[in-house]
Amino acid sequence: MDLVQLQRQLVDYRTSLYHEGFLDEQFTQLQELQDENNPDFVVEVVSLFFQDSERLLNELSKALEQQIIDFKRMDAHVHQLKGSSSSIGAQRVQKLCIVFRNYCEARNVEGCLKCLQQVKHEYALVKTKLESMFQLEQQISNAGGSIPV
Amino acid sequence: MVSGNSASSSSLSMKSDEDIVNNNNNLRVLVVDDSPMIRKLHDMYLKKFGLKVQVAENGKQAVDLFHFGASFDLILMDKEMPIMDGEEATKELRTMGVTSMIVGVTSLDSPNEKQAFMEAGLDYFFTKPLTTDNISFILQELNKKNNKN
Numbered sequence: 146m147d148l149v150q151l152q153r154q155l156v157d158y159r160t161s162l163y164h165e166g167f168l169d170e171q172f173t174q175l176q177e178l179q180d181e182n183n184p185d186f187v188v189e190v191v192s193l194f195f196q197d198s199e200r201l202l203n204e205l206s207k208a209l210e211q212q213i214i215d216f217k218r219m220d221a222h223v224h225q226l227k228g229s230s231s232s233i234g235a236q237r238v239q240k241l242c243i244v245f246r247n248y249c250e251a252r253n254v255e256g257c258l259k260c261l262q263q264v265k266h267e268y269a270l271v272k273t274k275l276e277s278m279f280q281l282e283q284q285i286s287n288a289g290g291s292i293p294v
Numbered sequence: 295m296v297s298g299n300s301a302s303s304s305s306l307s308m309k310s311d312e313d314i315v316n317n318n319n320n321l322r323v324l325v326v327d328d329s330p331m332i333r334k335l336h337d338m339y340l341k342k343f344g345l346k347v348q349v350a351e352n353g354k355q356a357v358d359l360f361h362f363g364a365s366f367d368l369i370l371m372d373k374e375m376p377i378m379d380g381e382e383a384t385k386e387l388r389t390m391g392v393t394s395m396i397v398g399v400t401s402l403d404s405p406n407e408k409q410a411f412m413e414a415g416l417d418y419f420f421t422k423p424l425t426t427d428n429i430s431f432i433l434q435e436l437n438k439k440n441n442k443n
């Protein structure tokens with residue numbers, strides 16, 4: 146694939162992520178912060194988001210395996226995940242966290258279990274999408290091209 | 295003081311980017327948040343405005359910095375943090391006589407929790423994530439405050 150095609154593919158892919166609700170305006174703000182002094186800023190922030198999310202999802206899984214479920218602690222974890230997902234523009238994950246918090250407040254175990262599965266699924270999806278996007282960007286850079294805005 | 299949830303500023307946009315950075319060169323900011331991702335994000339936002347940024351991982355670290363003689367013009371304080379949360383840290387700093395502008399930045403949903411955090415001694419409160427408009431507003435207010443003193 147030539148450079149122009151790669152660049153077009155990236156633009157289309159990125160547009161689709163916004164269109165399908167995977168990303169929102171906050172991700173655009175992240176991209177606008179990146180400059181020649183900090184060329185890997187977006188990748189670095191998103192990597193931190195991945196680390197944070199995986200830790201929190203593990204904590205939530207463990208919490209729901211306990212005999213006595215600590216809903217308050219679970220709510221704190223979901224609250225953190227909501228905060229970090231909204232900070233990078235991972236809209237679908239953020240919206241599910243709002244639902245999850247409602248189930249925590251209602252002390253609804255079934256609801257929490259179901260929500261956790263949904264959050265894990267959405268997180269895995271957005272992670273794959275972002276990684277694919279970064280790979281495309283890398284291909285363009287390797288081919289000597291500039292990343293279209 | 296009243297929270298500035300969706301405040302925006304247009305007067306700073308009249309200046310050139312260089313003017314904005316030069317105006318803010320002497321302002322020191324402390325970002326207090328337990329999330330490495332949020333610390334990195336806010337650090338970048340603030341540096342774009344020409345600010346000198348230091349970070350702390352929790353409320354206790356922030357309070358200790360002041361105990362050891364550090365001073366900051368602006369503190370961005372998260373609410374939910376281990377060891378000492380933002381509300382407690384804010385109360386502690388105000389009791390110590392700290393007059394820096396303290397801006398709460400969190401993804402709290404409950405109005406009661408927001409109210410309690412404001413009453414701890416915040417000057418303003420914003421929901422996460424901060425936007426460039428939020429920061430413009432904060433800096434405008436900070437410059438007004440510094441001009442009065």
